[in-house]
Amino acid sequence: MxxxxxxxxxxxxxxxxxxxxxxxxxxxxxxxxxxxxxxxWNDCATKQALIAFVQRVxxxxxxxxxxxxERLAVFDNDGTLWPENPVPFQLAYAFDVVSKRxxxxxxxAKHPMVQAxxxxxxxxxxxxDRHEGLLQVIAMTHAGMSxxxxxxxxxxxxxxxxxxxxxxxxxxxxxxxxxEVLGYLRANGFKTxxxxxxxxxxxxxxxERVYGIPPEQVIGSSAKTKFELRDGKPVxxxxxxxxxxxxxxxxxxxxxQSIGRRPIVCFGNSDGDLAMLQYTTIGNPRPSFGAIVHHTxxxxxxxxxxxxxxSGKLIEALAEAPKQGWHVIDMKLDxxxxxxx
Amino acid sequence: MxxxxxxxxxxxxxxxxxxxxxxxxxxxxxxxxxxxxxxxWNDCATKQALIAFVQRVxxxxxxxxxxxxERLAVFDNDGTLWPENPVPFQLAYAFDVVSKRxxxxxxxAKHPMVQAxxxxxxxxxxxxDRHEGLLQVIAMTHAGMSxxxxxxxxxxxxxxxxxxxxxxxxxxxxxxxxxEVLGYLRANGFKTxxxxxxxxxxxxxxxERVYGIPPEQVIGSSAKTKFELRDGKPVxxxxxxxxxxxxxxxxxxxxxQSIGRRPIVCFGNSDGDLAMLQYTTIGNPRPSFGAIVHHTxxxxxxxxxxxxxxSGKLIEALAEAPKQGWHVIDMKLDxxxxxxx
Numbered sequence: 001m002x003x004x005x006x007x008x009x010x011x012x013x014x015x016x017x018x019x020x021x022x023x024x025x026x027x028x029x030x031x032x033x034x035x036x037x038x039x040x041w042n043d044c045a046t047k048q049a050l051i052a053f054v055q056r057v058x059x060x061x062x063x064x065x066x067x068x069x070e071r072l073a074v075f076d077n078d079g080t081l082w083p084e085n086p087v088p089f090q091l092a093y094a095f096d097v098v099s100k101r102x103x104x105x106x107x108x109a110k111h112p113m114v115q116a117x118x119x120x121x122x123x124x125x126x127x128x129d130r131h132e133g134l135l136q137v138i139a140m141t142h143a144g145m146s147x148x149x150x151x152x153x154x155x156x157x158x159x160x161x162x163x164x165x166x167x168x169x170x171x172x173x174x175x176x177x178x179x180e181v182l183g184y185l186r187a188n189g190f191k192t193x194x195x196x197x198x199x200x201x202x203x204x205x206x207x208e209r210v211y212g213i214p215p216e217q218v219i220g221s222s223a224k225t226k227f228e229l230r231d232g233k234p235v236x237x238x239x240x241x242x243x244x245x246x247x248x249x250x251x252x253x254x255x256x257q258s259i260g261r262r263p264i265v266c267f268g269n270s271d272g273d274l275a276m277l278q279y280t281t282i283g284n285p286r287p288s289f290g291a292i293v294h295h296t297x298x299x300x301x302x303x304x305x306x307x308x309x310x311s312g313k314l315i316e317a318l319a320e321a322p323k324q325g326w327h328v329i330d331m332k333l334d335x336x337x338x339x340x341x
Numbered sequence: 342m343x344x345x346x347x348x349x350x351x352x353x354x355x356x357x358x359x360x361x362x363x364x365x366x367x368x369x370x371x372x373x374x375x376x377x378x379x380x381x382w383n384d385c386a387t388k389q390a391l392i393a394f395v396q397r398v399x400x401x402x403x404x405x406x407x408x409x410x411e412r413l414a415v416f417d418n419d420g421t422l423w424p425e426n427p428v429p430f431q432l433a434y435a436f437d438v439v440s441k442r443x444x445x446x447x448x449x450a451k452h453p454m455v456q457a458x459x460x461x462x463x464x465x466x467x468x469x470d471r472h473e474g475l476l477q478v479i480a481m482t483h484a485g486m487s488x489x490x491x492x493x494x495x496x497x498x499x500x501x502x503x504x505x506x507x508x509x510x511x512x513x514x515x516x517x518x519x520x521e522v523l524g525y526l527r528a529n530g531f532k533t534x535x536x537x538x539x540x541x542x543x544x545x546x547x548x549e550r551v552y553g554i555p556p557e558q559v560i561g562s563s564a565k566t567k568f569e570l571r572d573g574k575p576v577x578x579x580x581x582x583x584x585x586x587x588x589x590x591x592x593x594x595x596x597x598q599s600i601g602r603r604p605i606v607c608f609g610n611s612d613g614d615l616a617m618l619q620y621t622t623i624g625n626p627r628p629s630f631g632a633i634v635h636h637t638x639x640x641x642x643x644x645x646x647x648x649x650x651x652s653g654k655l656i657e658a659l660a661e662a663p664k665q666g667w668h669v670i671d672m673k674l675d676x677x678x679x680x681x682x
Contacts (some may be wrong), residue, residue, distance in 0.1 A: 030553060066562050069549070069555055089649050135672065140641065147582050191557075200598075201601070204601040204602075208410070214410055214599065215601030216532075216557075216599065216600045216602075217603060218601065222598060224585070224594055224598070225593075225594050225597050226590075226594070227590040227591075227593045227594055227599075227616055227620070229619065233569055233623055233624040234593060234616070234619045234620045234623055234624065235373060236594065236597050236620075242583045243586065244583065246563070249567075250568075251566040252566075252568045252575065252577060253567070255564070255567055256488060256577050257541075257563060257566075258557065259544040259556060260541065260542070260556030260557060260559065261545075261556050261557075266519065268634060274574070275568055278570065279568070279575045279576045279577075282573065282574055282575055282577065283574040330365045
């Protein structure tokens with residue numbers, strides 16, 4: 001054989017060998033590694049259903065096969081990937097920023113909504129249909145600065161703020177079983193997205209480091225920035241113009257805006273995720289999977305979602321779950337661990 | 342050797358062999374395949390600069406190395422990836438839809454802006470600062486229907502509408518040298534995005550098939566859809582609410598909204614792309630590359646961008662190009678071919 005024919009033949013031989021050995025490995029993976037990947041889960045119905053679903057949509061011989069570009073999975077954040085108590089973590093950020101500024105600025109401290117924050121007077125902040133007080137706090141802490149300034153502020157906060165119940169940093173409180181779901185889906189060719197009522201700019205600061213989800217796969221509440229040249233340098237200033245709240249019926253709208261096609265997997269935890277669960281699973285020409293994290297664990301986490309006035313209330317979506325085949329995750333029973341050590 | 346040791350040893354051997362052969366291939370690629378990948382380009386300064394830039398940012402030993410998740414490249418569409426004459430192709434779509442409906446609906450045909458479309462009376466459509474007439478035509482053709490209905494309509498149109506100059510389908514008129522740039526960047530770990538003043542929903546129908554760019558990497562003008570359940574099935578209805586025009590200073594805003602970080606490569610063709618070129622290249626902590634497609638070829642394409650009233654006018658950005666180091670592509674001189682055969 002000439003050198004080039006020998007090279008080509010060796011290449012083909014080596015490729016075949018690798019393919020064969022990898023095929024054996026893949027089969028092994030189908031047997032055991034899904035269980036291994038989801039090891040913080042007890043052997044519950046939801047875990048089994050998720051594994052069966054993933055195997056079906058990834059199997060080219062299955063009638064349920066879904067090509068990789070369409071393997072899109074969306075996850076709510078607060079209450080689904082990490083806790084939302086005693087307040088959603090982004091609110092803890094806003095309150096900390098307001099309190100810090102009030103300590104150094106007597107004029108600012110006189111503002112009635114700043115006073116409400118300092119006194120932890122949540123009813124005043126939430127008064128009115130549009131929660132005007134809270135919106136004012138959001139405006140004080142999330143607008144008027146450049147994107148970079150905001151990113152620096154969030155980054156500094158999350159590197160040191162401590163959660164009152166766990167005495168740990170907020171970014172150390174992601175749910176381990178859900179981190180495993182993210183990793184398991186990505187290992188099977190899924191693109192994982194956050195679709196949250198929280199601010200996109202807030203989450204993008206740490207989503208890649210904490211969840212392995214890059215900024216472009218974070219969909220959240222947002223407003224238009226304003227482009228300016230300052231001393232010839234481009235700057236984007238945060239405003240509240242065209243404020244979009246990525247919650248309830250806004251979630252499918254946000255998904256369409258950013259992705260342009262339907263996801264096939266959706267995890268949520270409250271009635272705020274109802275529309276996104278419906279959009280993912282009802283009338284989807286592709287096979288789909290919907291699941292709800294039900295907060296039943298008052299010891300390891302919180303028990304709160306059945307209260308009609310809870311900010312993370314789960315009443316309508318829970319009632320619709322059996323009709324639509326959505327899987328309800330009982331945190332207390334289904335998760336062997338809630339957090340990593 | 343036991344079977345498992347034999348398996349492991351074969352695996353390692355095969356991997357090494359493949360790695361060796363692939364390394365040889367990679368080296369070959371660095372030498373010749375960039376030129377091969379960009380073969381519709383003459384050997385111009387822009388082509389050389391692009392190849393040098395890509396090699397630099399992909400070389401882990403270079404101080405200009407950029408990790409893969411940050412290799413983001415943005416492309417304007419109309420006039421950059423395909424022509425925008427005699428009218429932007431999306432306008433040709435809107436005019437065709439209006440004309441077809443007018444032929445079957447006498448009442449609709451009486452509308453003054455429908456009359457303007459039928460008479461090709463562009464000044465009437467563009468009158469006023471906000472181009473109210475044109476907006477009315479956009480509303481008639483881009484709102485009030487479901488996302489799926491709109492997608493079907495665009496899909497049907499693009500599969501048969503014919504461009505008046507070339508007597509070819511619009512989707513057969515993408516610039517071959519730019520298709521090569523898209524492919525070359527992707528082969529080097531870049532994520533390619535469209536950032537266009539055109540409608541995101543319009544482009545997403547065919548962007549994956551035509552450019553290999555999936556819907557989630559298409560940023561364009563858009564408005565909020567409205568989520569509804571119809572007979573229990575989720576539907577997204579197109580509206581003109583919170584209309585966002587992804588042009589001029591809107592382009593960096595759209596990029597931040599969808600991606601959340603700065604691109605490092607930007608190709609545009611008009612003053613509508615000036616802000617996006619500035620945002621990509623000025624004060625970017627990463628190395629960056631900006632380029633402008635200059636429409637200089639009246640025979641193979643069009644010669645139009647120096648006219649102050651042209652919709653694709655290139656005056657400010659062309660003046661700023663030498664100051665900012667943006668590469669100006671002279672279509673007539675730099676492209677060996679404009680279209681594929």
